[in-house]
Amino acid sequence: MSPKNPVLRSHIRSLIMGAIALFLVVSLIMYPEQAFNSSLKGLKIWWDVVFPALLPFFIASEILMGFGVVHFLGILLEPLMRPLFRLPGVGAFVVAMGLASGYPIGAKLTARLREQELISRSEGERLVSFANTADPLFMFGAVAVGFFHDVSLGVIIAITHYVSSLLLGFIMRFHDPGGAATPPPERESNFILIRAFREMHKARMKDGRGFGELMGDATTSSINTLLMVGGFMIMFSVVIEVLNEAGVMVILSAIISGILSMLQFPVELAPAVISGTFEITLGAQVASQVPNSINMAYKIAIVSAVTAWSGLSVHSQVASILSKTDIRYTPYLTARLIHGFLAGWITLLLWNPVSNYIRYSNASIPAFFRELPDTGWHGIAERISFLGWRAILLLGILMMLGLLVRFFNRFRTNSL
Template identity: 70%
Template sequence: MEPINSSFRSRFHSLSLGMVALFLVISIILFPEQAFQSSLKGLKVWWDVVFPALLPFFIASEIMMGFGVVHFLGVLLEPLMRPLFRVPGAGAFVMAMGLASGYPIGAKLTARLREQELITRTEGERLVSFTNTADPLFMFGAVAVGFFHDATLGIIIAIAHYISSLIVAFMMRFHEPHGPATPPPEPDPTFVLFRAFREMHHARLKDGRNFGQLMGEAIHSSIQTLLLIGGFLIMFSVLIEVLKQAGITELFSSVIGGLLTLVQFPSELSGSIIAGVFEITLGAQAASQLPNSIHMAYKIAIVGAVTAWSGFSVHAQVASILSKTDIRYTPYCLARILHGIIACWITLLLWNPVGDYIQSNSTSVPAFFQEYPVTGWDSIAKQISFFGWKMVSIVLILVLLSIFIRFIHQIRTKQF
């Protein structure tokens, strides 16, 4: 009986995928003008924003991995990452790059660590669940300033996003508790910095590529990944538009509106949720266009939820990147759902003590929070400088925490 059920599921899966593909083709034929314009819109977002913003970080991360910087940070940050998140210290590199640069660099670097066998499959599933986050430029620049015209709202969006991400990270440490783990480093009396440099040197020698070869392969790999991301952006832009033209989004919106009413949320938020399920930018924009009768706390809570969820467009990118390894997509998807729920809840929880204070004292914040580099090729140097310093700051904070934890551990070891 089991083989028959398995065969039925396989055939049903094939039929479903075929019907989806057929629907997409027929919709493009029925709405050619709308499909063409939405395709151009997705291409413009990719070329003006995604490509110049992510290319330098993709190349830099590949070069740093080739030169053993990941191994260097792994030795320094092992006392922090393994006890808290049950991942090796090398995961701190992915965490810093993900927090500074946004989707989907966390998934890209997690896959690279798995390919180099620096993490196990279980550790990779834990790591990608909390390192593939939104970047500050999107939350402050695109959402707070671009859609809501108030940079101070980006503060509470970012606070809720990163706090909920850390909560998810701690919860995911219980994912497959008996799963395989990379062995912890052997006790070594050598000073930690010397050990870190030694591991970096050995990793560079093991890699064996000179700078020119490493740079060429880094550029080739980065552009391939960005072309893949661009294709997903264009296709999901078209898909969202044809679903709207076919009236399917209105059907889903009415169903979700009823569910929102049950949990005492305004039913008008359903449209922004539907858009955000597919693409975070469209969801945030739809939330900003809701009438003033809906309290700002609900709008920002929905923005926080769809930003944490990240949309099917990012999910497709992550699934494609992870498919080259044995890291499974399902734990990542469940973690994104959990992240969205927690981010929404934290936004509402913090709104009264934080949101009202921020908006009433908005004149004291712009010097730090509003000077974000604009997107596009003309400001690529400013973006590299801005996000590069953010990444360095995050790494330094993690290193200091790791040194403190190591110091406390040594004191306790001497006492006992």
């Protein structure tokens, strides 16, 4: 290959990026009112929903890391995470927080583990690929209740989202097979809880910060991250509106309609796919507005797919967070495509059995799904409780599984 080719590719990339930036600036000048209104819309969503929901979890996660609680969990969950996902036990903390709290906390915590050298680059790429997921409040509150006015649909969306996420995690264990791995903890005769407490103490002493200093650092870091998230949300809200006004969406709709037709999906769902490609909330909203003549299974399959894909807005947030480490973005992009494909098709596979069970069984949907907290600052306490208890529940289940695997392995070793 000629040595000039990399230089040429670099020049072409610069030209393309410059053209895109120029197009956006010209569009903003041409449609100032639409850009302003859409930026206010993005700001409102961030301030009313994202900021109050994620800030407490960002701060709490930083404090847990500083006090060594993550190291404690890592020892307990090592027997579960390494065989299944080729990840150290500390990865389970990120998985639980990511599944319960939503985008982009999985990416944030993965980057923090990498910065503390608790995971290798390859393990970070595996972890962020399936730990950065949507939260139950979005799937049940915003999508099922807010857009489709049927909470039972949230059950199907959540099941397919989390099942496909864990399946993706197993698939990604084969990513970078020759990559570096963190060494497993040394086998000791001490009880596993004693070793876990010992590791927690070592981590706290190594950190050395008092509660006040740790709280201040955690708050500063969390607010900076959320400001970045808000900037991306506002910008992509503007970009989507500008592209729509400029007629670009019409061209994209024709392309997506052809692809959906090949896959035997209704072409009426093309606008939902396009909107969801940029921002998942808009994609779900557009899918809910598709005429009732379209089979609901296809609508929910598209919603599941765009939720798993997460939208370019979330991708930009993740890329920005990972840029502070050596974790590459490309494996995450590939994983999102796989996750979207899996979630969409699993939705179609499970649609009949799950919907029939909900509709005809004597079991009603539990209050776990119905009592959704209000959005906005007035519902912040309820939102923290809703998400927090689910994170604790997930961690508890993972800890029990890890201890069971540990005791089974010890029993098998002693019996041989």
